[in-house]
Amino acid sequence: MPDRFVLILAGGRGERFWPWSTPARPKQLLPLASGGRTLIAATVERAARVAPLERIVVLTARDLVDAVRRECPAGVQVVGEPAGRNTAPAIGAAAVWFAAEAPEASFAVMPSDHAIDRAADFTADLERAFGYAEREAALVTFGIPPTGPETNLGYVKRGMRVGERLYRVAQFTEKPDREAAEGYLATGLFSWNAGIFVWRSRVFLDALEASRPAIAAPLRALAQGTRGPGFDARWDAAFPALESISVDYAVLEKAPNVFVLEASFDWDDLGSWGAWARRQPRDGDGNVLHGDAVAVQCRRCVVVGEGGTAAALGLEDMVVVHVNGSTLACRLDQTDQVRKVTETVRARSRGGPS
Amino acid sequence: MPDRFVLILAGGRGERFWPWSTPARPKQLLPLASGGRTLIAATVERAARVAPLERIVVLTARDLVDAVRRECPAGVQVVGEPAGRNTAPAIGAAAVWFAAEAPEASFAVMPSDHAIDRAADFTADLERAFGYAEREAALVTFGIPPTGPETNLGYVKRGMRVGERLYRVAQFTEKPDREAAEGYLATGLFSWNAGIFVWRSRVFLDALEASRPAIAAPLRALAQGTRGPGFDARWDAAFPALESISVDYAVLEKAPNVFVLEASFDWDDLGSWGAWARRQPRDGDGNVLHGDAVAVQCRRCVVVGEGGTAAALGLEDMVVVHVNGSTLACRLDQTDQVRKVTETVRARSRGGPS
Numbered sequence: 001m002p003d004r005f006v007l008i009l010a011g012g013r014g015e016r017f018w019p020w021s022t023p024a025r026p027k028q029l030l031p032l033a034s035g036g037r038t039l040i041a042a043t044v045e046r047a048a049r050v051a052p053l054e055r056i057v058v059l060t061a062r063d064l065v066d067a068v069r070r071e072c073p074a075g076v077q078v079v080g081e082p083a084g085r086n087t088a089p090a091i092g093a094a095a096v097w098f099a100a101e102a103p104e105a106s107f108a109v110m111p112s113d114h115a116i117d118r119a120a121d122f123t124a125d126l127e128r129a130f131g132y133a134e135r136e137a138a139l140v141t142f143g144i145p146p147t148g149p150e151t152n153l154g155y156v157k158r159g160m161r162v163g164e165r166l167y168r169v170a171q172f173t174e175k176p177d178r179e180a181a182e183g184y185l186a187t188g189l190f191s192w193n194a195g196i197f198v199w200r201s202r203v204f205l206d207a208l209e210a211s212r213p214a215i216a217a218p219l220r221a222l223a224q225g226t227r228g229p230g231f232d233a234r235w236d237a238a239f240p241a242l243e244s245i246s247v248d249y250a251v252l253e254k255a256p257n258v259f260v261l262e263a264s265f266d267w268d269d270l271g272s273w274g275a276w277a278r279r280q281p282r283d284g285d286g287n288v289l290h291g292d293a294v295a296v297q298c299r300r301c302v303v304v305g306e307g308g309t310a311a312a313l314g315l316e317d318m319v320v321v322h323v324n325g326s327t328l329a330c331r332l333d334q335t336d337q338v339r340k341v342t343e344t345v346r347a348r349s350r351g352g353p354s
Numbered sequence: 355m356p357d358r359f360v361l362i363l364a365g366g367r368g369e370r371f372w373p374w375s376t377p378a379r380p381k382q383l384l385p386l387a388s389g390g391r392t393l394i395a396a397t398v399e400r401a402a403r404v405a406p407l408e409r410i411v412v413l414t415a416r417d418l419v420d421a422v423r424r425e426c427p428a429g430v431q432v433v434g435e436p437a438g439r440n441t442a443p444a445i446g447a448a449a450v451w452f453a454a455e456a457p458e459a460s461f462a463v464m465p466s467d468h469a470i471d472r473a474a475d476f477t478a479d480l481e482r483a484f485g486y487a488e489r490e491a492a493l494v495t496f497g498i499p500p501t502g503p504e505t506n507l508g509y510v511k512r513g514m515r516v517g518e519r520l521y522r523v524a525q526f527t528e529k530p531d532r533e534a535a536e537g538y539l540a541t542g543l544f545s546w547n548a549g550i551f552v553w554r555s556r557v558f559l560d561a562l563e564a565s566r567p568a569i570a571a572p573l574r575a576l577a578q579g580t581r582g583p584g585f586d587a588r589w590d591a592a593f594p595a596l597e598s599i600s601v602d603y604a605v606l607e608k609a610p611n612v613f614v615l616e617a618s619f620d621w622d623d624l625g626s627w628g629a630w631a632r633r634q635p636r637d638g639d640g641n642v643l644h645g646d647a648v649a650v651q652c653r654r655c656v657v658v659g660e661g662g663t664a665a666a667l668g669l670e671d672m673v674v675v676h677v678n679g680s681t682l683a684c685r686l687d688q689t690d691q692v693r694k695v696t697e698t699v700r701a702r703s704r705g706g707p708s
Contacts, residue, residue, distance in 0.1 A: 313684035
């Protein structure tokens with residue numbers, strides 16, 4: 001029986017769901033998953049299909065630890081990062097902890113803020129990835145068949161086929177502009193990078209050591225696990241000093257043994273109000289009405305009222321949201337730019353120019 | 355010295371300013387007048403320029419009496435209507451009270467929810483109207499030079515000229531449709547009916563007696579004034595039984611001695627968010643930002659945040675309002691249809707179909 005673990009990354013702030021999302025309750029803590037569950041709770045449930053609860057670690061921001069822990073069953077460890085350092089240091093730390101617990105440990109990395117409904121397909125794909133990663137010393141990523149020229153996601157280009165839906169990675173790319181994204185789709189060789197990874201701890205640490213020794217070395221000092229005496233002090237001292245860098249850039253773009261498994265499960269990054277609305281039921285005029293919402297003579301609008309009435313009159317293709325005592329109105333095709341609003345709101349609250 | 359009084363009508367519900375206006379705080383109680391005063395307070399100030407405070411009566415809905423009284427200086431009488439009966443019974447009651455106090459009483463009728471800034475011009479026009487009404491036993495109305503084919507106002511057609519800016523009324527009209535309104539403007543003979551009237555109590559009561567004796571007779575029983583013993587009981591018994599009808603329809607369209615004075619003062623009925631916004635300062639992109647309001651990449655938008663942040667992103671010619679814990683979004687050219695929203699919200703709160 002292989003020693004399988006799961007690392008769930010739950011440190012994001014998910015500002016594009018403002019005003020629903022707030023710094024204290026980012027996207028992964030919103031009830032955006034099917035059945036009204038939070039995304040983090042749904043992620044832990046999926047993780048529990050491939051690893052025992054005691055072998056699941058959730059990394060999040062320190063101020064979110066309590067809120068995240070309330071969404072997790074007993075046994076799951078929730079560890080707070082003293083400072084955000086992107087994914088490479090976080091995954092490296094988990095690799096060290098898991099290897100200390102089981103020398104042949106392998107683990108899956110799962111973002112906490114995506115929606116996946118077909119859990120059986122997800123589990124089957126994960127099992128395949130674990131098997132391949134354990135057998136071939138491979139770094140396995142998941143590719144999502146793209147449904148459009150998305151500019152808010154990274155892409156993976158498939159190389160040589162090595163098995164059913166399984167390929168060598170030819171290239172990782174950052175978030176492209178619209179034109180580049182359309183070019184990727186035209187080739188038929190690119191998948192979205194879902195940020196889901198499977199590998200053995202030692203294989204990952206070897207790759208990290210090779211590409212970023214300055215990150216790998218301090219993490220060794222944390223090898224005694226997350227619950228031993230003095231862990232907090234060592235963790236607080238070591239982690240914030242690490243380079244802040246993504247695992248894609250630090251490791252995957254450089255390692256020779258990276259593979260991509262084309263996902264057979266559904267996947268949605270729920271990156272915006274518009275993405276969320278696509279999964280909601282609509283009325284006869286194509287409107288999504290959620291909570292205390294009124295739409296008069298509207299078509300294809302998204303109206304959300306929580307803690308107050310949200311009313312739209314005579315609009316088309318608009319989002320009108322009243323949540324957490326704040327209001328947002330924008331066009332449905334601009335919900336991926338809501339961060340511009342949160343930046344302005346933040347600047348105002350700091351006393352900057354309005 | 356003539357015996358001059360003022361009746362201020364403050365019973366309206368002003369739903370087009372939802373969600374700023376609510377049943378408990380309708381338009382006349384909002385700080386929409388210049389200098390941040392409520393419209394009712396500004397109206398009382400104007401009234402006090404033509405009559406002593408003790409000769410000003412404000413009629414409002416019973417549940418609004420306390421809120422209205424807080425906006426009035428001591429001396430002004432605030433009387434609650436046990437039920438709304440439109441303007442003819444209200445003005446008839448006031449005519450009876452004023453005549454009981456001073457047999458030769460004359461009075462002005464003023465709506466409480468319009469904006470008038472040039473108080474000196476207003477006072478001068480009122481003095482002229484009082485003089486003419488007292489001298490000629492005339493029913494004097496005020497006409498506002500129209501600036502567009504407004505469909506939410508009644509119109510007055512001027513007949514024979516009898517003095518500077520003073521005419522016999524040829525015709526009163528109800529709120530017209532767009533085509534009719536444009537026809538009125540083309541003739542150059544129509545003014546907006548501002549609902550401001552001046553007349554002697556006895557002249558008005560004679561006209562009411564002639565056209566609606568069933569309204570005039572019961573009001574005689576209330577002649578002892580508004581503060582005598584037993585007034586409340588008699589008022590509560592008599593008033594709700596009266597026919598609900600406007601003074602225009604009950605009296606002015608039928609009386610032979612009706613005149614219109616073209617106003618020399620500014621006037622705005624502030625009939626909608628759009629009308630309000632036209633009087634507000636704008637930023638460099640033409641946006642009106644009020645309270646806790648954020649507009650990112652917006653042009654010619656109205657964004658209002660009270661008790662919470664209102665944010666608009668990438669919009670043009672839109673209204674986004676967050677007030678009293680509710681949100682409204684609509685196009686700037688549709689703010690005169692906000693009543694459709696309040697009707698829907700009311701139907702929902704009664705448990706009707708949503």
